[in-house]
Amino acid sequence: MSIVVNNLTKKFGSQRAVDNISFEVKTGEILGFLGPNGAGKTTTMKILTCYMAPSDGDAKVNDLSILEFQEEIKKKIGYLPENNPLYHDMPVLDYLKFVADLQGVQNDKIQNRIAEMVYVCGLNVEKHKKIGELSKGFRQRVGLAQAMIHDPEILILDEPTTGLDPNQIVEIRKLIKEIGKQKTVILSTHILPEVEATCDRILIINKGKIVADGTSDMLRKRARGEEMVRVQIRDFENKDIVVNALKGLDSVAIVDFVKESPDSFLVTSKENQNSRKDIFKLCVQKNWVLTEMTPIETKLEDIFRELTTN
Amino acid sequence: MHAIWVISKREFNSFFDSLVSYIFIVVFLGIGGFFTWLFGSDIFLIGQATLQPFFSIAYFTLFFFIPALTMRMLAEEKRIGTIELLLTKAVSDWQVIIGKFLACLILISVALVLTLPYYFTVWALGPIDHGAVWCGYFGMILMSMAYIAIGLFASSITNNQIVSFLLALFIGVFFLIIFDVLAGSFTGTFGQLLNFLSMSTHFDSISRGVIDSRDIIYFFSITFLGLMLAETSLSKRNIVE
Numbered sequence: 001m002s003i004v005v006n007n008l009t010k011k012f013g014s015q016r017a018v019d020n021i022s023f024e025v026k027t028g029e030i031l032g033f034l035g036p037n038g039a040g041k042t043t044t045m046k047i048l049t050c051y052m053a054p055s056d057g058d059a060k061v062n063d064l065s066i067l068e069f070q071e072e073i074k075k076k077i078g079y080l081p082e083n084n085p086l087y088h089d090m091p092v093l094d095y096l097k098f099v100a101d102l103q104g105v106q107n108d109k110i111q112n113r114i115a116e117m118v119y120v121c122g123l124n125v126e127k128h129k130k131i132g133e134l135s136k137g138f139r140q141r142v143g144l145a146q147a148m149i150h151d152p153e154i155l156i157l158d159e160p161t162t163g164l165d166p167n168q169i170v171e172i173r174k175l176i177k178e179i180g181k182q183k184t185v186i187l188s189t190h191i192l193p194e195v196e197a198t199c200d201r202i203l204i205i206n207k208g209k210i211v212a213d214g215t216s217d218m219l220r221k222r223a224r225g226e227e228m229v230r231v232q233i234r235d236f237e238n239k240d241i242v243v244n245a246l247k248g249l250d251s252v253a254i255v256d257f258v259k260e261s262p263d264s265f266l267v268t269s270k271e272n273q274n275s276r277k278d279i280f281k282l283c284v285q286k287n288w289v290l291t292e293m294t295p296i297e298t299k300l301e302d303i304f305r306e307l308t309t310n
Numbered sequence: 311m312h313a314i315w316v317i318s319k320r321e322f323n324s325f326f327d328s329l330v331s332y333i334f335i336v337v338f339l340g341i342g343g344f345f346t347w348l349f350g351s352d353i354f355l356i357g358q359a360t361l362q363p364f365f366s367i368a369y370f371t372l373f374f375f376i377p378a379l380t381m382r383m384l385a386e387e388k389r390i391g392t393i394e395l396l397l398t399k400a401v402s403d404w405q406v407i408i409g410k411f412l413a414c415l416i417l418i419s420v421a422l423v424l425t426l427p428y429y430f431t432v433w434a435l436g437p438i439d440h441g442a443v444w445c446g447y448f449g450m451i452l453m454s455m456a457y458i459a460i461g462l463f464a465s466s467i468t469n470n471q472i473v474s475f476l477l478a479l480f481i482g483v484f485f486l487i488i489f490d491v492l493a494g495s496f497t498g499t500f501g502q503l504l505n506f507l508s509m510s511t512h513f514d515s516i517s518r519g520v521i522d523s524r525d526i527i528y529f530f531s532i533t534f535l536g537l538m539l540a541e542t543s544l545s546k547r548n549i550v551e
Contacts, residue, residue, distance in 0.1 A: 053548040053549075074398060075400040086392065087392055088390075102401060
C-alpha cells in the first residue's frame with residue numbers, strides 16, 4: 001500500500017503549516033518524519049488520516065485520493081494521534097472492542113484480534129483496568145493497540161514513544177520494525193536516535209517544507225565533507241614532531257590539538273581521501289604507540305540542526 | 311448504520327459508567343412523581359385521572375436536564391482530543407452526531423418508560439384518556455429530540471462543558487418561554503410567527519391528544535436544524551479558505 005503526496009498545502013489563516021510538500025512512501029517502508037516543533041509534521045499526518053482537508057494539493061493512498069475516498073482510506077489506516085487521546089473511563093478491553101467494531105472488524109474475528117493486540121503490546125496485566133488508571137507507558141501501548149487492531153496496511157504514528165521508559169522504547173521500536181516489514185509505516189518524532197534505529201528513510205521538514213529526504217547514511221554523506229579521525233599517540237618525545245609528521249602525510253589536510261588530552265590529535269583528511277592507513281604506518285615507522293583512532297561521524301543531530309536553523 | 315450503533319452503544323454505556331444517568335433518572339422520576347402526586351396542582355387536587363400534571367412538569371425538567379446530558383458529548387471529546395481518534399476511524403461526521411443523538415434519546419426513553427407505573431396507577435384510580443397519555447409520551451420524545459439536537463449543537467461549538475450547557479439552556483429558553491411571551495405582545499404575522507416558534511404551542515396540543523402534522527414538522531425541523539448545525543461545526547476543520 002503506497003502513499004503519494006502531491007504539492008500538499010495547509011494554511012491556517014495566513015500561516016502555511018504545510019507548504020507545498022510532495023513525497024512518496026512505498027509498501028514495507030518505515031518513514032521517519034523529523035522536524036522541530038511546529039514544522040508541520042502533525043498537520044501532514046492529520047491530512048493523510050483524513051481528519052482535515054488540505055488547503056491545496058492532493059494525496060493518494062493506494063491510488064485513492066484523500067479528497068474523495070475517505071471512508072475506504074480510513075479503514076486501511078491505523079493512526080496514533082499526538083498526545084494519545086483515549087476514553088479514560090473505559091476499560092482497556094472494552095475500548096479495544098469498540099475500536100475494532102468501529103473499524104468494521106468481523107464479529108467472529110474481534111476476540112482474536114483483541115487477544116493478539118493485548119499480547120503484542122504487552123497489555124495482559126492491565127487489560128481489565130480502566131484506561132484512566134494506567135500509567136502513561138501503558139496508555140501509549142493501548143494507543144498503539146487501537147491503531148493496529150484492524151490490521152491496517154498503513155500505520156501513522158505521531159510520536160509513538162513519548163512517555164515510555166527506555167525498556168519500553170526499545171520494545172516499541174522492535175515492534176514497529178517488525179510491523180514495518182509488511183506494512184507501510186510513517187512515524188514522527190524529534191528523538192533522533194529513534195529515527196536512526198527504526199526508519200528506512202528519513203524526511204526532515206522545517207517550516208512546512210521538506211529540507212531533506214533520504215536514508216540516514218545518505219543524509220550523513222551529504223552533510224559530511226571530509227573524514228575526520230581522533231588519534232591518540234603515546235611514547236613520543238615532542239608534540240611538535242608528531243604534528244609535523246602527521247601534517248607531512250599526503251592524505252592529511254589539517255591537524256588539531258585536543259584540549260582535554262595532551263596526547264590526542266584531530267586529523268582531518270583531504271577531500272575524498274582516507275588518512276587512517278597512513279597514520280598507522282607512520283606510527284609503526286616512528287615507533288609510537290597508537291592507543292586510539294576513532295573516526296568522528298557527523299551526528300544526525302548536527303545535520304538536523306544545520307537543516308532546520310537559519 | 312453499524313458505525314452509528316457502535317457509537318451509540320458506547321455513549322449509552324458511558325452514561326452508566328459515570329453517575330450521570332443514575333442521577334438523571336432518579337431526579338427526573340423524583341421531581342416528576344413529587345409534582346404529579348404530592349404537591350402543587352397534583353392529580354388529587356385536579357381530581358381527574360390524567361397525566362397532564364406529569365407532562366407539564368416533565369416539560370421543564372427535560373428542558374433543564376437534556377443540556378446536562380449533551381454538554382459533554384462533543385465538547386469533552388474535543389477538549390481531550392478523542393474526537394480526532396474517532397473521526398479518523400471509518401466513520402463520517404454524520405454518523406458520530408447521529409450516534410450520540412440516539413444514545414441520548416435512548417436514555418431519555420428509558421427514563422420515560424420508567425414513568426409508566428404512574429400511568430398504570432392513574433389508570434387504576436379512574437377512567438383515563440389513553441390516547442392523550444400516549445400522545446403525551448410521543449410529544450415528550452419529540453420535544454427531547456429537539457432539545458438534544460440543540461444541546462449537541464451547543465456542545466459542538468465549544469470545548470468547555472459549562473459553556474456548552476449554558477448555551478444550550480440559552481437557546482432552549484427561547485423555545486420554552488421567550489417566543490411564547492413575545493408572541494403575546496405582538497400581533498399580526500410576526501405574532502403568529504413567534505407563536506408558531508414557541509414550543510408550548512405545539513407540545514400542548516400534542517399532549518392533549520391532538521397530533522397535527524404541523525407540530526410534528528415543527529419538532530423535526532428543530533431537530534434536523536440542530537443536528538445539521540452540529541455537523542457543520544464539527545466539519546468546519548475541513549473548510550478550505
